[in-house]
Amino acid sequence: MEDSLPLHVCHVNKLSIFIHRSHTLVHSMALAFLVCYRASFLFQDHKIGPTPMLLWLLVFASELLLSFIWLLGQAFRWRPVTRTVFPDRLPEDDKLPAIDVFICTTDPDKEPTVVVMNTVLSAMALDYPPEKLHVYLSDDGGSPLTLHGMREAWRFAWYWLPFCRRYGIETRCPDFYFSALADDIGFGSSEFMTERQKTKERYEMMKDSITEARERCGQGHSRSSTARDHPSVVEVIQDESNDTVPETKMPLLVYVSREKRPSHPHHFKAGALNVLQRVSSMISNSPYILVLDCDVYCNDPTSARKAMCFHLDSKISNSLAFVQFPQRFHNISKNDIYDSQLRSIYSVLWEGVDGLKGPILSGSGFYIKRVSLYGSTVDEDMDLEELKRSYGSSNEVIKSVRQIYKPNVINDQRSLQKVTQLLAASCSYETDTKWGKEVGFLYDSVSEDYLTGFRLHCKGWISVFCNPSRPQFLGNGTTNLNDYLIQGTRWSTGAIDVSFSKFCPLIYGPPRISILETMCYGELAFSPLINCLPLWCFATIPQLCLLNGIPLYPKVSNSFFVVYVFIFLSALSKHLYEVLLTGGSFQTMENEQRAWMIKSITCYMYGSLDAIMKRMGMREASFMPTNKVEDDEQVKLYRVGKFDFQTSNMFLLPMVALIILNMAALVGGLLRVIFVGDWDRMFVQVFISCYILYINLPIIEGMMIRKDKGRIQPSVTQLSVIICIFFLLLGSIIISIVR
Template sequence: MENTLPINLRRVKKTNLIINRLHIFTQGFALLALIYYRTNFLFQIIKIRDKNTPFLPHALVFLSELILSFLWVLSQAFQWNPISRKVFPERLPGNDKLPSIDVFICTTNPIKEPSVDVMNTLISAMALDYPADKLHVYLSDDGGSSVTFQAVKEAWKFLKWWIPFCRKYEVKTRCPVAYFSADESKDENEKFSSTEFIAEKKKIEKKYEEFKRRILKIIENTSSFTSRDHDPLIQVINDENCGVDSDKTEMPLLVYVSREKRPFHSHHFKAGALNVLLRVSGLISNSPYILVLDCDMYCNDPTSGRQAMCFFLDPKISPKLGFVQFPQKFHNIRENDIYDSQLRFFWPKLEGVDGLRGSMLVGTGFYIKREALYRTSNVQEDNDLVQLQKAFGPSYEFIKSLQQNYKLNASRDEEFSGVSLKEIRFLASCGYDNNTKWGKEVGFRYFSVLEDYFTSFNLHCNGWISVYLDPAKPCFLGSATTNLNEIIVQYTRWVAGLVEVAVSRFSPLIYGPLRMSTLQSMCYANSAYDFLIFLPVYCLAIVPQLCLLHGIHLYPKVTNPFFIVFSFLFLSSQLKHIQEVFSSGHSIRTWAIEQRIWMLRSLTCYMYGTLNGISEMIGLRAASFLPTDKAENDEQSKLYQMGIYDFQASGLLLAPLCTLYILNVVVFIIGVPKIFHIRQASKMFIQLFIPLFGILINYPLFEGMFLRKDDGRVAPSITILSAALCIIILSFGSLALIY
């Protein structure tokens, strides 16, 4: 009798749902009351024309509140129907019935992305708990570095020892660096206490140390130069070309891919690299499912493929299921995560959008259906070849690979024939995309530098659904950015990509509602329009403060009933944030850190990201993609572990933060005695609270400018520049607002 037990379960998080919807309705009602108050007050100003009540500051604050309200409304789509999922991989059919998987790993620069770390990711993918004959791993080296190519061969040699060891002892952590730094003795499997195991583990650990030394020697003796002008190189890695004696160890297929690059030819960044892997793998392994990993994100749970198959093999959802997204979590996060590098705020968002028609892609840690990227299920021999070539390019061999009965070109132990190698190199050429639908309707989309967001948006618009799975043991762990400069640069890049979508014809508020549900469109729109946040944050960090110095009240006094509305909105939003922090197992300290980093991002990343995105769209600057630096800096890492901020960042990035912080300190010091002297405290209470809240939340910035003497402090030159800018704002800002 066939097993009828479900292989996955979907559960609505009822407690969160009730809290979320109650918050939506109460906060929404309060926002309507605020809008009524502001509108009525502005009409009174226009009608009375009192010189002591200037129109401009009230209008600016109201506009800021409208923008915040707009973004809040969009964000509530994430809150509407949060769900969680559970899988039962033990109920899957046998290995012979599992579909094959291709794994794509992308790297660019062996200096910013250390080769030992990249190889650990590759090794963990090769050691996944999946049938070896159905697992194929492709490493895309976009820099064409000799270091990376040689490192892959060294990884293959180590894998000949590592994979049999993992299989024999059912090792649950198959990334070597994580395995040898963890306490495997806690595992309940009795195999781990045997003398034989202990001896073999020591032997494997010695092999791993030798492997690392060989990698470091390669780096020492070989230039880490990355090229933007090189021919394509595709190499199946095997015993023969690695100088290893062949044995009976069954190994997954491993392929090194370096696509062609030319200086003046658009290569479309990560999306371009992934599309080359799609085409190359189509002729070699052509698996129906693909796992995409960043080079620093290793496989922490080897069963991730089986967990994903609990959805792809579910006949109820499989025909429409485009991808399964796992959360992006990190192994180097300390308990006091001062930079909010873990991106905790994004977890409930993914749970929320999963309750609609599915999660967004987040760039790594997802299994995706090849068919969804091709926008076709099965090409027949009698299909119009001309139309297919317009979509998929001129390679007839690749078009044949779209057919179900396509014969693959190479096995694990043999090289390509001359004809097939020439064809595969052609697919990796820099001009193959030209005049095709690659990057537009086929493959990963090119329109935005944020290819994951735009690709998932297109897939959902085309009717595909997706799934978000957050198991107790993270399936993938990456290396989080833990210094301020890299965090600002990384987030600025993300914002620039979102701006490109938001102001285009693909705006989720225009393009989305006709192709997906309204709530799902709102989720995409919230991400796309989040860049607007810098406008109200700048306004509320300057305008109320300047008005405070001049005795102009912008908010209702304490005895006014509408004071309750403003107080409720602030307290309600903060309490909701605290509830989300607590429900994810974190503390009040996490709330304070997330508030601080949100302000930092708003004043730097969102502003510079918006300027960069618009500049790229109108042609003032070329689109760029700088890989995040994953190489550890000992000094910066030490400060992070101590919970101390490292302000060794560009003055251009720090100046806005320091300027506005000094402004708020000055205004508070001058404003408090002045307001109490003229007995206007009840009218100015909210305007006194705003700078006080900002000063307290961002106290580490005060330390960095005025108290610290170490190398991680704010440079004195930046503090002096910020003080000068503060004086300019106090002088000219007051003239602009008041007179």
């Protein structure tokens, strides 16, 4: 490698910086005028004023909260950058560092074994020296089906890996390679086509074997009968009898099922990752770790080399904790009605924060330096007892921590099981240690990625965001409303967990990281709660006041009316600009606006309540994995752009009730405008109801027009009408009291 040739180049997007900062300045000035307008209300004579103080304060507080979260979000746009890597400039293969791959699965009923094994196989097939690649699968369910799938995947890998290497296959997830979705199947030689057909037949044999094993287990019983109460199992997958392809070099493949007991907290994904960290430290002890969700396969085999372009750069290597790749999804339609592609996060926010200290750790698709997870620098002369208080009682773990860059492969299966099962994978190993507190992935939130990344940045580590044109990893995006809202509730709970903990970004961050980084972390942490409260207010208070003839906004003839129009158009046009810049359309913007509204009144609210109740000791921490099994009917609805409303009433009732309320407000408001002549005073409130109904037309369609299986059931609509009537009666009584 020539010192004069860089491994990567960072490009500062100067035009984007100018546009973002200019918009921030102008929009902030408009918000300042809005505050002046609201402040002037305090000096009015309220005895003759038409607006009760309480309602005015609620609306003003909502405007301030949305302004605050908007201001925090501008830090993401302060210095956007993009990066280019040059993997061909890396050193020779024998000089590359080793990599451990961590894959986590929990429930084979929700995370099909065939899908998980495709992820495993794609990781094994990475374009990286196989002797320096080690793949670990954590099976938290302790399922015999998953272990069987690992053995079958190992047998198939003897043929799959040579096939990929020989013909330079790019799509190394077999299920997608053998489907019509693959983009690199075009080799004309008869030899290739024959080899491809044989490999496909072997893949079908692997799938059939897993399917038969599942049928023997029975639906719902593919998990161990003691999924929450079972001993640890660690097995290096190998088949010594396989001598059909002796020239094949295979990565190490290890199955890990940690011990779980009802009396010991298992800390969900963070706990599983920490067990993998300890087990792998005794087996391969690679200096770098790739973390993948069980449904996220490697779409580009060169991702490891791209990551090493940063990790091996002497200018940043000592301070670089992880390289984050964006999460992309193979099953997202062009009209992404649920905003499952997370466009804003990976195409706007992460590029922006990459210009500061680096992106937030994002759960999957990142290459992290093992030493960064050990909490502090470990010197060989450190006191043994002090090390045991931090890392546990295992001498083997202590040795691996001290010898962080020295491989420690254990070949004897019995020795491996004795050491790892009884120690590293034991549920009691972490007792009275710093695991989950200062060492490894942190436990204070179900969003272990966010909290761990935040602590790393606070300790002085940096990260980088690498976003090549070809997606490096592809996963399953949510394609139905139920999974989308459950996932959003889980993420919201994790964010609010951090907000109310000692690691609250706006308090813990400023002494340790820059104000801009603090704002980025704060926006993500507080977004669920701060979006939830104002949107509930804007969906109810202006409508209630409209029906009661109470103005909340300036008249059309008032000069401050222009301020509100400008703020609305400014926010909307900036959103549209970012959408178009990242390859979206006007429809994309509408979908994202709708998703924001729906999430704010449902999963943001429930996630915030869940986190608050846990902090008060009224609930235990829980983690519901997203269902990875696709329902054909749900997929069909998603493909044609129709919402699937087959979800809990807990999610449906707020949506439907608020739509009915806004319909009533719009009708009542228009009648008032026609017969009373309140157009000048009530225009803004009429417009708010119009806009809410326009954006949420799919909900109205599901209530009134659709007759298919995915419609909103009439019973839900009827109950929502009752809730709406009750709210209007109660609201009118309160207004009559405070007026």
